[in-house]
Amino acid sequence: MSATDLVSCVLWVSWLAPETSLSVVKDIWQTSRQRNATLGLTGAVIFDGERFCELLEGPVLDISAVYRDVEADARHTGLRVLHISTGGAPRRQKQWCSGYCDASALDIFFDEAGLQGDAAASAFFELLPRCDLSP
Numbered sequence: 001m002s003a004t005d006l007v008s009c010v011l012w013v014s015w016l017a018p019e020t021s022l023s024v025v026k027d028i029w030q031t032s033r034q035r036n037a038t039l040g041l042t043g044a045v046i047f048d049g050e051r052f053c054e055l056l057e058g059p060v061l062d063i064s065a066v067y068r069d070v071e072a073d074a075r076h077t078g079l080r081v082l083h084i085s086t087g088g089a090p091r092r093q094k095q096w097c098s099g100y101c102d103a104s105a106l107d108i109f110f111d112e113a114g115l116q117g118d119a120a121a122s123a124f125f126e127l128l129p130r131c132d133l134s135p
């Protein structure tokens, strides 16, 4: 395996900001699709109608640059990082996608004893096949 196959990873959750139109979600999908493709970032962002859950994989500097913008983005609130890996692990998701999941599917990440760390990342990948996602 070459070094380029090894990536960093971050997983976070957040809430659509109060009084923010659902129409922003489509704009977020579009920006993410373009910028993540340019940077070679893969993973997925999922929305349940109220809450986001996103996992990004790629070069650590590119993840950091996107994360800084995401952190400052007023369209969501309550951003909480569940998992960071900078050690260089094999890329688990070959493409970027965005889409929707059932209303309760993200509860495992938001419960009081919500999943953290690599267990949260594994649960995220297990959830993806049950989501309605587009590249």
Ligand SMILES: Cc1cc2nc3c(=O)[nH]c(=O)nc-3n(C[C@H](O)[C@H](O)[C@H](O)COP(=O)(O)O)c2cc1C
Pocket (backbone or CB within 6 Å): 014, 028, 031, 032, 033, 035, 036, 045, 052, 054, 056, 066, 069, 070, 071, 073, 075, 076
């Ligand atoms: C929940 C959420 C997830 C986002 N995910 C990404 C993403 O994966 N990649 C991305 O480029 N922008 C993402 N954005 C949008 C960024 O916050 C930012 O608006 C965008 O990167 C453009 O940045 P700029 O306006 O500084 O150029 C996300 C925003 C939100 C609210």
